Amino acid sequence: MASRSRTALVDGGRACGNGTGCGHVPDHTWTHSTPCFKGTISDIEICTFTDANFAQGRGASFVMTAKRASYLATHSGFVNPEIIKGVNEDLEPTGPAKYEMREFPGKGMGLVATDHIRRGDLIMGNTVSLMIDYKVFSELPKEQYIQLEAAAFDHLPGPHRSALLKLSTHEETDLPYAARVDKITATNAFDINPDHNDEDQDYAFFVVFPGIARMNHDCRANADYYYDHDTMTQYIHAMRPISPGEEITISYINPKMRRADRMERLKRLWGFDCACHLCTQGRAQAEASDERIDQIKELYPDLRSFQSSSRASPQMAELLISLAEQEMLGGTMYEAYTFAALEYNGIGDAWTATKYARLAIEWGLTTVGEKDGDVNDMKELVVDPWKHWSWMLRTRKKNGWGKEPADDE
Ligand SMILES: C[S@@+](CC[C@H](N)C(=O)[O-])C[C@H]1O[C@@H](n2cnc3c(N)ncnc32)[C@H](O)[C@@H]1O
Structure with missing residues (x-):
């Protein structure tokens, strides 16, 4: 779970979206590829790209340059859709889940185990929903990048879009639409590092996965996550046995931090006072x-x-x-x-x-x-x-x- 440190509209215009000027990366057919804005620092154009057919019609949206989006579309998840068949079980489950969502006082919603989960068990996988190139936050003013984020949500198929719109905004509720989408993104996104072949190694991604975003933080979480670039999937596995009724948690921060540093970081970036076992012990x-x-x-x-x-x-x-x-x-x-x-x-x-x-x-x-x-x-x-x-x-x-x-x- 991440928290971003964020430091001329050409609506419909495309710098290299049809393959021109995009280097050697083959073009991908997107179901939507607008709006676009010109960067304020470098001569790049940043757009919202959506493939509504990705992951058996679940869809995925990308806010970045056409070149980087086209590069991501060369990954196996796009070119060999069979590889991610059945990965996502959150929006349309095909079998009984090992968890359910419920409210946890002081934390909002969270996931609770409904069955015994063994150490090493896969709990959940989510393919990317919204993936933003970190460069976007330095290249575009906020009023522009929030429009791109809102378009990224809007172009996704209905059930996926509504799952994203239901995600937590922490405590803020009465926000205009684009600001609300931005707040949802900021509250729920993970930092994902580029893969080894990505030319843009300096810029990580800010990524939302709607099912995984329901997991609350614990400094000694019982589950952990990793991202697989080929399948464009974030996986959650149990790190120790989890009993029915127990909350399934992940750590939003590097857990190798002293108590005061952990508490300060969680308060500053996610706005809550950590009350997990490790933060409240004597x-x-x-x-x-x-x-x-x-x-x-x-x-x-x-x-x-x-x-x-x-x-x-x-x-x-x-x-x-x-x-x-x-x-x-x-x-x-x-x-x-x-x-x-x-x-x-x-x-x-x-x-x-x-x-x-x-x-x-x-x-x-x-x-x-x-x-x-x-x-x-x-x-x-x-x-x-x-x-x-x-x-x-x-x-x-x-x-x-x-x-x-x-x-x-
Ligand atoms: C990614 S969301 C987690 C799911 C969220 N609780 C919900 O209702 O969808 C992150 C937000 O959940 C809440 N949260 C997560 N872990 C928490 C914890 N240990 N204590 C209090 N609030 C927590 C905070 O509001 C935080 O900004």
Whole structure:
């Protein structure tokens, strides 16, 4: 869940919407591709593009340049629609859901489990509904980009549009239409990073998924999310067993923050006073938790470094695993297990390395997905630890064997 820091109408006009001036990216046939506005900083044109047929008629809208929208339309979700068949179960469910929506006092609506959910279970997937290039917020004045957002909602098929319009505006209710759409977007969007092939790496996306947007925040959430660029889908998996009647939550912020910092960020960006278990526990417990968080952050630089100056060791990785368990940081477990696998392999203990690589894969599939680079690195390690790049690396470094590689090598 994100919060954006946002810093000449050519209605109907198109700079490169028909493929002209759009580089090598093949054009896509959009059901709507207006309105458009000229950027105030660079010579670009930003439009609303909608494909009402995307995801078996659910639809998706994009606020960006024609070139970037056309690039996104080269992803498998567009060119091979079968790949996302049945992903969205929120608007037209085909079977019983594991959750239902209900009101939670002080939080508005939220999702509650109606069945036992096991760790690692997929709870929900949503394809993109509205995807905005972050560049839009610096290139266009607010009165223009809110028109693009409103058009993005309006051009989606009816049930999808009405689900979006019902989403939370936090406390504001009496807003003009375009301002309301903007408030819904700001309250419910996630930050999504560009994929590796995207030419516009400097600009992330601001994306709304209507089913997932109903999940409330908890600093020690029981579910986690990751985005898959190929299917253009945000997936939610359970990080621990969830019982019927229990609220399903995600963390809106980086959970590796001290209590005061978490509370300040949630208040400033989402306007609520965090009352989750971790934020309301007693002073002594809160201090112990903050100290564990501090230590977790202190361990990272050494574990990430493969310079000979790094103090990283298997014991350090074991400490990170223990701290992440104590802090119930499910989203950190795959990183901690990955570090442990690399540390043990780095000193020539292939079997302990394999044990931790297996754990890293298991947790990684839940929290970052099967296409994540670290998950695939761990898959390589378990096949043949002795041929993995990390084999004996720490020992070699310690003894000064071979040249010193850069950390990103
Ligand atoms: C993405 S929406 C979540 C769903 C929302 N509760 C609803 O009614 O649709 C985010 C908004 O939900 C509310 N919210 C989410 N988590 C909360 C929490 N832990 N405590 C209080 N309010 C919360 C805040 O109003 C926040 O701006």
